[in-house]
Amino acid sequence: MIGRIQRENVRDLEEQIAAASRSVVLDLDEVTLVDVDVVRFLKDAEGAGVELRNCPAFIRTWIETERGAGR
Secondary structure: OEEEEOHHHHHHHHHHHHHOOOOOEEEOOEEEEEOHHHHHHHHHHHHOOOEEEOOOHHHHHHHHHHHHOOO
16 A cells, blocks of 8 residues: 555455455555544454554554554
8 A cells, every 4th residue: 555545445445355355464564644534444454353564653653542542
């Protein structure tokens, strides 16, 4: 994944993950901007077994903050 991921992209990502016949890995190395809906999606996806590879520190921190908030 490259660049910006926004709320509008979440539905497509959910559909692609649901259609996958094997383990899913999202490589976030080149992601530069996300919004709160994407962070919540990534948190939930990771909890469901999706691997977040090369997750930028700012996104990882935000995911952990969302986990701590109980959302």
